[in-house]
């Protein structure tokens with residue numbers, strides 16, 4: 001296991017690489033070329049520049065989150081081969097730069113959904129939260145408007161204004177796409193990219209849908225143990241793996257986190273570890289990482305990862321906003337640094353307890 005930290009790049013992130021380097025036990029960053037739109041080719045020069053910038057600060061790139069998938073690939077439109085070719089070129093460039101883990105998601109329209117970006121908790125911290133009744137009462141096209149005012153001036157991943165400007169067209173594009181279509185289109189994509197993943201030893205790691213059920217009537221597939229297993233078998237290649245995101249996958253109380261980690265043994269290539277506090281099955285907020293602050297047993301989660309032989313990067317996922325920090329919601333320095341230290345502590349204790 002390597003403890004890592006997500007970093008959105010200079011000019012996009014309020015957190016600096018030199019700050020990340022000072023978090024005990026964090027050696028790698030999970031990053032991206034944040035200005036790239038889905039479907040665009042990443043050149044080797046661009047990746048090399050990012051890599052050098054990070055290495056100059058004594059860190060390294062532990063993986064990419066994300067290389068986003070163009071909607072034409074997800075919907076299986078006639079133009080998908082063009083975008084898959086572009087994706088392959090990007091993977092080749094990443095492979096040549098010695099990068100071996102790529103996180104992605106296959107969610108229609110919305111990358112992830114929250115109804116509040118700054119819900120105040122009793123201790124005065126603010127957290128992202130989700131309430132199903134709020135979503136049910138919302139017109140999907142207004143989702144962006146309703147949360148964009150709370151982004152603290154940042155552009156949140158998956159909510160790029162350029163993309164959201166076309167939200168009506170995006171919904172229209174998915175109108176006749178079923179869950180089976182999504183499985184088939186994912187299989188088609190994976191079959192095309194696996195040879196290049198084999199050549200460069202790149203682990204693809206699909207991120208669970210967030211929340212782990214259908215919203216606004218859109219189809220969603222990365223939502224249950226059965227579906228995640230099915231995804232790993234669409235192309236039964238070790239490079240076709242999973243990002244185990246406790247907060248996204250665990251948003252459905254039907255999902256058993258520990259059982260799923262064991263069921264996916266050998267195919268989890270990346271861990272996002274965070275805690276959720278449920279007020280009811282359809283209202284949750286992103287608690288501190290500590291087990292007692294939420295509803296997940298973080299010790300059991302880390303133990304399952306440890307004991308099942310997980311050896312990829314982990315990052316503390318979204319944190320609370322504390323100590324007056326102003327940053328992209330979920331992505332401040334302070335609470336995620338506390339989370340990384342706590343998770344490292346759990347891991348050390350599990351390791352030494354063996």
Ligand SMILES: [Mn+2]
Pocket residue numbers: 207245247248272317
């Ligand atoms: Mn995640």
